[in-house]
Amino acid sequence: MFGRHCARILKARYCSTPWSSSGHCWVPRDISAAICKMLLPHVLSCILFLCKVPLDPLLLVADEYAVLADRLQRTIVAELPKLAPNAELFFKMLVKERRFQPSVLLLMEKAMDVPTPTQASRHCADVSPIRIFSGQQCIPEIAEMSNIYNFVRHNMLDDADTRYQASFLNLFLGTKLSVLVGDFLLSKILVILASTKNSEVQSILSKVVEHLVMGEAMEITSSSEQLCSIAHYLEMVYYKKASLLANSCKAIAILAGKDEEITIMASNYGRYLGYAYHLMDDILDIAGISASSGNLSSDIASRMFGAPMLFAIEEFPELRRVVDCRFKNPSELEFGLECLRKSGGMQRTRELATKYAGLALEAIETFPRTNNNKDAEVSRQVLVELARKII
Amino acid sequence: MFGRHCARILKARYCSTPWSSSGHCWVPRDISAAICKMLLPHVLSCILFLCKVPLDPLLLVADEYAVLADRLQRTIVAELPKLAPNAELFFKMLVKERRFQPSVLLLMEKAMDVPTPTQASRHCADVSPIRIFSGQQCIPEIAEMSNIYNFVRHNMLDDADTRYQASFLNLFLGTKLSVLVGDFLLSKILVILASTKNSEVQSILSKVVEHLVMGEAMEITSSSEQLCSIAHYLEMVYYKKASLLANSCKAIAILAGKDEEITIMASNYGRYLGYAYHLMDDILDIAGISASSGNLSSDIASRMFGAPMLFAIEEFPELRRVVDCRFKNPSELEFGLECLRKSGGMQRTRELATKYAGLALEAIETFPRTNNNKDAEVSRQVLVELARKII
Numbered sequence: 001m002f003g004r005h006c007a008r009i010l011k012a013r014y015c016s017t018p019w020s021s022s023g024h025c026w027v028p029r030d031i032s033a034a035i036c037k038m039l040l041p042h043v044l045s046c047i048l049f050l051c052k053v054p055l056d057p058l059l060l061v062a063d064e065y066a067v068l069a070d071r072l073q074r075t076i077v078a079e080l081p082k083l084a085p086n087a088e089l090f091f092k093m094l095v096k097e098r099r100f101q102p103s104v105l106l107l108m109e110k111a112m113d114v115p116t117p118t119q120a121s122r123h124c125a126d127v128s129p130i131r132i133f134s135g136q137q138c139i140p141e142i143a144e145m146s147n148i149y150n151f152v153r154h155n156m157l158d159d160a161d162t163r164y165q166a167s168f169l170n171l172f173l174g175t176k177l178s179v180l181v182g183d184f185l186l187s188k189i190l191v192i193l194a195s196t197k198n199s200e201v202q203s204i205l206s207k208v209v210e211h212l213v214m215g216e217a218m219e220i221t222s223s224s225e226q227l228c229s230i231a232h233y234l235e236m237v238y239y240k241k242a243s244l245l246a247n248s249c250k251a252i253a254i255l256a257g258k259d260e261e262i263t264i265m266a267s268n269y270g271r272y273l274g275y276a277y278h279l280m281d282d283i284l285d286i287a288g289i290s291a292s293s294g295n296l297s298s299d300i301a302s303r304m305f306g307a308p309m310l311f312a313i314e315e316f317p318e319l320r321r322v323v324d325c326r327f328k329n330p331s332e333l334e335f336g337l338e339c340l341r342k343s344g345g346m347q348r349t350r351e352l353a354t355k356y357a358g359l360a361l362e363a364i365e366t367f368p369r370t371n372n373n374k375d376a377e378v379s380r381q382v383l384v385e386l387a388r389k390i391i
Numbered sequence: 392m393f394g395r396h397c398a399r400i401l402k403a404r405y406c407s408t409p410w411s412s413s414g415h416c417w418v419p420r421d422i423s424a425a426i427c428k429m430l431l432p433h434v435l436s437c438i439l440f441l442c443k444v445p446l447d448p449l450l451l452v453a454d455e456y457a458v459l460a461d462r463l464q465r466t467i468v469a470e471l472p473k474l475a476p477n478a479e480l481f482f483k484m485l486v487k488e489r490r491f492q493p494s495v496l497l498l499m500e501k502a503m504d505v506p507t508p509t510q511a512s513r514h515c516a517d518v519s520p521i522r523i524f525s526g527q528q529c530i531p532e533i534a535e536m537s538n539i540y541n542f543v544r545h546n547m548l549d550d551a552d553t554r555y556q557a558s559f560l561n562l563f564l565g566t567k568l569s570v571l572v573g574d575f576l577l578s579k580i581l582v583i584l585a586s587t588k589n590s591e592v593q594s595i596l597s598k599v600v601e602h603l604v605m606g607e608a609m610e611i612t613s614s615s616e617q618l619c620s621i622a623h624y625l626e627m628v629y630y631k632k633a634s635l636l637a638n639s640c641k642a643i644a645i646l647a648g649k650d651e652e653i654t655i656m657a658s659n660y661g662r663y664l665g666y667a668y669h670l671m672d673d674i675l676d677i678a679g680i681s682a683s684s685g686n687l688s689s690d691i692a693s694r695m696f697g698a699p700m701l702f703a704i705e706e707f708p709e710l711r712r713v714v715d716c717r718f719k720n721p722s723e724l725e726f727g728l729e730c731l732r733k734s735g736g737m738q739r740t741r742e743l744a745t746k747y748a749g750l751a752l753e754a755i756e757t758f759p760r761t762n763n764n765k766d767a768e769v770s771r772q773v774l775v776e777l778a779r780k781i782i
Binding site: 177183184 | 470472547548566568570571575578579580581582588590594597601603608611612
């Protein structure tokens with residue numbers, strides 16, 4: 001797999017020019033790609049490890065993710081044909097939200113070092129690797145659906161009952177389709193979960209969906225006091241983001257037949273990486289707003305409402321007033337950003353993200369190494385790299 | 392159980408006057424109730440069977456239903472506290488929608504003649520009746536949740552993007568809570584299903600939820616042509632109503648360990664009773680509108696859009712125009728009702744409901760009789776009575 005991964009990088013870097021049609025071609029593109037695939041992976045494997053070339057860690061599972069995303073997209077459009085005219089735009093909007101969590105789960109699956117059918121039949125007669133694989137494979141799919149559900153609902157509920165312009169998503173989907181896409185995804189998760197035929201995994205993953213809904217409910221049922229508390233915010237982050245990664249990693253470990261210790265490590269890795277990723281996302285969100293033209297929408301108000309702002313409120317209690325009103329005009333937005341700049345909100349958020357990333361790193365570094373399965377080892381390394389990147 | 396049922400009827404008929412406080416009391420109310428419970432059930436059992444006294448068939452499971460409904464109500468309010476101020480009104484609005492399906496399932500459970508723990512241990516060592524009972528009991532609960540989900544979503548989607556005044560439900564719940572109550576119920580169904588630990592039942596009941604969502608999707612994604620076709624309407628009725636009863640009855644039979652023949656009968660009974668009940672409901676809906684003041688709302692437009700109107704369109708194609716516009720003013724509503732009166736729409740709907748009720752009756756009458764378990768036999772009789780009442 002790592003070989004294929006390197007081949008993909010090489011191909012992307014050196015084979016993107018259509019030599020075959022440029023007239024300067026000395027090796028046809030197909031043949032050069034074949035050479036990359038056959039000869040270079042092992043050389044590159046060493047070079048990359050030695051030189052620590054910075055890579056997009058998720059590239060390793062880019063193909064698997066593309067297949068999964070495409071299949072899901074086609075299913076949704078086939079069963080909700082009204083989405084078809086805007087489907088491409090809709091799914092493009094989701095790309096950032098969608099890719100991270102399912103890709104981490106695809107990597108976790110590979111890192112589990114589940115024996116291939118031949119190995120399994122050699123070592124243990126009663127294990128059915130085909131069933132294990134199909135069971136595991138459904139988990140990134142459920143994560144992908146949960147992500148889309150989360151995104152659609154968050155946008156819809158954020159727009160409803162506010163005085164802002166509706167988000168782009170709601171404008172082109174409309175209330176009915178927004179509601180139905182969410183319901184459709186929840187019902188499909190139910191069907192997929194029923195097909196796993198593993199009651200422990202079903203129980204764990206049903207919690208994920210319950211948490212997603214509880215997270216949304218917390219946002220609209222919490223008091224103003226609660227909404228300005230960082231502890232309460234982190235609880236919401238757990239329900240809406242970290243629980244998905246934590247419980248899905250746990251389910252993957254269980255389906256791979258791992259012992260309790262590894263299952264707990266996998267779950268901890270997911271939980272802490274989920275927190276760290278979300279907190280870093282909060283920082284990037286604020287940076288995005290600072291650079292924007294101050295054009296107010298429910299989306300901007302929602303992005304302002306992250307960990308940096310909550311830390312800033314602890315230093316500037318007067319921020320509470322504008323936060324409570326959800327930055328209803330550009331001057332309040334400017335005031336909020338000014339306080340944020342003066343405060344240690346960004347720094348404290350970064351420190352918290354680093355702390356969580358450290359805990360994720362600790363969990364994944366204690367994963368047993370596998371010398372026999374290069375795919376598993378490379379995936380483990382990429383999971384380590386993911387946590388390091390955040391630090 | 393039939394004894395308790397008769398006691399309940401006696402109590403309702405003869406003990407509702409507070410004799411103990413009227414001064415004309417010759418037996419205190421508690422004692423009279425106790426006598427009813429202890430002495431009269433068997434006498435009444437004979438009298439009722441001989442005289443065919445008309446009863447509310449659902450009364451037999453009224454206590455069980457009340458416990459189930461109350462438990463669910465408290466759970467929803469506890470986890471969505473914003474609903475609390477309007478909870479009583481909200482659940483009152485649902486009473487008509489809610490009671491029928493879970494009560495039928497409670498009766499079906501009883502009719503299954505599952506051995507009590509003592510009987511089981513005597514006859515079959517490997518059956519765990521406690522697990523069977525707890526598994527079966529979750530099914531009416533899931534049906535209750537599905538009903539509430541269906542009701543909340545239908546109201547919400549019916550209001551959205553229409554020019555009518557919002558329904559009362561949406562007015563006091565608001566979009567956010569309407570959406571969240573639905574999501575909350577779907578997530579709880581997922582958790583309950585995961586706890587059944589029976590993959591066949593999970594697979595069957597996950598289909599119910601999938602069908603509910605597909606039914607809603609059909610309503611908003613179908614063409615005008617499709618929406619005016621009775622065949623398409625019956626397909627929607629299956630997804631939104633009949634599937635719930637059909638698949639839940641099937642799941643109850645499976646959990647009770649019944650053979651394939653009885654499982655199919657139970658499923659057929661649920662399916663055809665579901666159709667028949669919904670069609671009769673369509674007739675009652677139209678009757679309700681005829682007597683109303685013609686005050687237009689999305690609710691009235693939705694109630695006009697049933698089987699009688701679709702049959703009427705076959706006779707009066709000019710009705711298509713007002714149906715397409717969803718009766719946007721009182722004169723169109725009057726025109727619609729006038730055409731309906733002249734047409735055979737109501738009669739044809741009644742005939743179709745009778746046909747379905749006949750099929751349900753056929754299914755339940757071929758159920759094996761149980762002489763050893765009076766509760767089961769009485770429940771079966773009540774299920775027969777339910778189908779007969781529709782005819």
